[in-house]
Amino acid sequence: MKESLENLTQSTIGQVLIEALPYIRKFEDKTFVIKYGGAAMKDEVLKDAFAQNITLLRKVGINVVLVHGGGDAITKTAEKLDVSTQFIHGKRVTDKEMISIVQMTLAGKVNQDIVRLISEHGAKAVGVSGLDANTIKAIPCKEAASLGLVGEIIRINTGYLDLLCHARLIPVIAPIGFDDEGNVYNINADDAASAIAIALKAEKLIYVSDVAGVYHGETILKSVCKAEAADLIEDGVISGGMIPKALSAYKTLDGGVKKIHLIDGRLIHSLLLEIFTDQGIGTQFVTERDSDL
Numbered sequence: 001m002k003e004s005l006e007n008l009t010q011s012t013i014g015q016v017l018i019e020a021l022p023y024i025r026k027f028e029d030k031t032f033v034i035k036y037g038g039a040a041m042k043d044e045v046l047k048d049a050f051a052q053n054i055t056l057l058r059k060v061g062i063n064v065v066l067v068h069g070g071g072d073a074i075t076k077t078a079e080k081l082d083v084s085t086q087f088i089h090g091k092r093v094t095d096k097e098m099i100s101i102v103q104m105t106l107a108g109k110v111n112q113d114i115v116r117l118i119s120e121h122g123a124k125a126v127g128v129s130g131l132d133a134n135t136i137k138a139i140p141c142k143e144a145a146s147l148g149l150v151g152e153i154i155r156i157n158t159g160y161l162d163l164l165c166h167a168r169l170i171p172v173i174a175p176i177g178f179d180d181e182g183n184v185y186n187i188n189a190d191d192a193a194s195a196i197a198i199a200l201k202a203e204k205l206i207y208v209s210d211v212a213g214v215y216h217g218e219t220i221l222k223s224v225c226k227a228e229a230a231d232l233i234e235d236g237v238i239s240g241g242m243i244p245k246a247l248s249a250y251k252t253l254d255g256g257v258k259k260i261h262l263i264d265g266r267l268i269h270s271l272l273l274e275i276f277t278d279q280g281i282g283t284q285f286v287t288e289r290d291s292d293l
């Protein structure tokens, strides 16, 4: 009995690996932008598994570009320094003192921790702050009067990111931007991932977050089109942090990226399941109902 169960397990494992083959062939040399956030950035086991997943994607020939968040880490650093934090519609009010904290936390600590973890698993990651090689050029966002130094991206230096990808390195990008006047801007990580995916003409943008997908009541929507999302936002079904995520997803679709997924970072190996299995997981954002699935 034990032997047959072992056989069954082996055959299942074999089946899963074989299922991955067409995807590995299809995605070789394609660019995937991954927005890394939520529990997969905090829990030690999930962090480790995520770094393994990223390493595997790179090793099978996918150009992986990571854009990380770190909102909680910024808030914690600010608290330690006795600086209070305020958000307006999900975006942090950022004055001169806060932008130093953002830069220090994202580019100095969060970014380098991710680079180290990926390197431990055998891929080579390069930390990229948006200021490095002029990667993220920004202007003050439309709400600058209330938000301060929060930026809207106007240009991505794709040359530098392409160079890293061609060298089979993994860019790990901290979402801060610069302008010609020497200002540094705090940029929402979902917005940064969107702009980078469009600029790199990515095959996919994947948001790794803390939910199983977009919920409508108890149901996880397998896909959600632009018109439905607008209704769900209007009805308050999509709220809070999901609003900027959904809006940035449709902006990315409009910018030419065809596949945008939201997956559950609390589920171990969710990235591999999404990319390399037939069923996929989470929610796909699509332009029109039943398109692009």
Ligand SMILES: Nc1ncnc2c1ncn2[C@@H]1O[C@H](COP(=O)(O)OP(=O)(O)O)[C@@H](O)[C@H]1O
Pocket (backbone or CB within 6 Å): 037, 038, 069, 190, 208, 209, 210, 211, 213, 214, 215, 216, 237, 238, 239, 240, 241, 242, 243, 245
């Ligand atoms: N309809 C919805 N489906 C799923 N999550 C939703 C929905 N409406 C609001 N949310 C909230 O959006 C959050 C995800 O946004 P956010 O916390 O900003 O993610 P991240 O930190 O990964 O960028 C979820 O944890 C959930 O609380």
Ligand SMILES: CC(=O)N[C@@H](CCC(=O)OP(=O)(O)O)C(=O)O
Pocket (backbone or CB within 6 Å): 037, 038, 068, 069, 070, 071, 072, 074, 090, 091, 092, 102, 150, 151, 175, 186, 187, 188, 189, 190
């Ligand atoms: C303007 C703005 O709000 N920037 C974000 C940048 C980090 C981020 O987006 O992190 P998460 O993805 O973890 O939320 C912030 O200061 O928190």
